[in-house]
Amino acid sequence: MTTGSLRQRNNGNKQKVYQNVSPTTNGATTNLQSKLANISAELQHATQASTHRLWTRAVIAASVMIVVYFYSQQHNSNETKFALIKEKLPLRIQKFECSKSYKAEIRRFPNCVPKKCGRFVSDQLVEEDEVDKLLNLARTILSMAGSSGGASILNLHTGALSYKEQFVNAYRVPKVVAELKEHHLTVYNTVKNKIKKAIAEQFGIPAESLYLTDPTFFSRLTNATARTMNDEYWHEHVDKDTYESFHYTSLLYLNTYQKDYKGGRFIFIDGSNGNLTKSAIEPKKARVSAFTSGAENLHHVEQVTEGERYAITISFTCDPDRAISDLHIKTPNL
Numbered sequence: 001m002t003t004g005s006l007r008q009r010n011n012g013n014k015q016k017v018y019q020n021v022s023p024t025t026n027g028a029t030t031n032l033q034s035k036l037a038n039i040s041a042e043l044q045h046a047t048q049a050s051t052h053r054l055w056t057r058a059v060i061a062a063s064v065m066i067v068v069y070f071y072s073q074q075h076n077s078n079e080t081k082f083a084l085i086k087e088k089l090p091l092r093i094q095k096f097e098c099s100k101s102y103k104a105e106i107r108r109f110p111n112c113v114p115k116k117c118g119r120f121v122s123d124q125l126v127e128e129d130e131v132d133k134l135l136n137l138a139r140t141i142l143s144m145a146g147s148s149g150g151a152s153i154l155n156l157h158t159g160a161l162s163y164k165e166q167f168v169n170a171y172r173v174p175k176v177v178a179e180l181k182e183h184h185l186t187v188y189n190t191v192k193n194k195i196k197k198a199i200a201e202q203f204g205i206p207a208e209s210l211y212l213t214d215p216t217f218f219s220r221l222t223n224a225t226a227r228t229m230n231d232e233y234w235h236e237h238v239d240k241d242t243y244e245s246f247h248y249t250s251l252l253y254l255n256t257y258q259k260d261y262k263g264g265r266f267i268f269i270d271g272s273n274g275n276l277t278k279s280a281i282e283p284k285k286a287r288v289s290a291f292t293s294g295a296e297n298l299h300h301v302e303q304v305t306e307g308e309r310y311a312i313t314i315s316f317t318c319d320p321d322r323a324i325s326d327l328h329i330k331t332p333n334l
């Protein structure tokens, strides 16, 4: 057998095959064509149906994901919102039992024992123009000094002012002293008295049993990397442990979460092991938050991620020996 004869035979086969598929007018071919057309139509239909199914599934999956996302935002790990920025609260108050340690300690000052422990927020205690004056003062002075990390303070009672990685005495810095005007101190004292009165009313004690205590200070928080322990403002704590003399803590917020800075919410941590819940306060200009300073009010501040957060921590004690006097322009505590 030669390669030539092979080629010939193959050609013959090819021709046969071609003949079978080439269009002719006989009935069998027409039948096949129409079957093929049907199959193709069915295939097209099936493809369209499966594309449609895929789209439907994708839309359902996306909707479920969106619902889950928003739900988790709203109900973020057992978190409730105690005060939102969009709210203007005359008064929101929550009362509960005092912690054992707080109860035991405050018993030393019978006039000062709250009917119940708790916390409240009010957006109507302090005027916006009072806050403007205090904010301007804090901004001006802290822009002359300030920590190189994320937390700077100005304590007008002791003069402590953050400067890089330490504190200086603000009353020994002439350009700082030049900024401090009588009207600042008047506003500061007025605001402090309003808050003290509100605490006394809400916790059912006479205002005369409450004394301003140290530290009472302006704070500016940013996202700068911490350089010292003082910069690490975000740790959970109990004020009574951090600042021994405190019995009632208050905070006056000088600017607004989301508008002036991101992060920096104040979070109470409630409950016990295994069943912790968070209760969030969104700081807002002129918002006052106040609470009993014991273990019943464990809390922390979330890290600021953008901008500058300004507040004043105004603290009260029931112990006359731990009282500090009101601010007077001529009597800085040197």
Ligand SMILES: O=C(O)CCC(=O)C(=O)O
Binding pocket: 219, 239, 242, 251, 266, 299, 300, 301, 311, 313
């Ligand atoms: O600035 C705040 O919102 C709270 C600060 C704080 O917890 C504190 O000074 O003990």
Ligand SMILES: [Fe+2]
Binding pocket: 237, 238, 239, 299
């Ligand atoms: Fe605190």
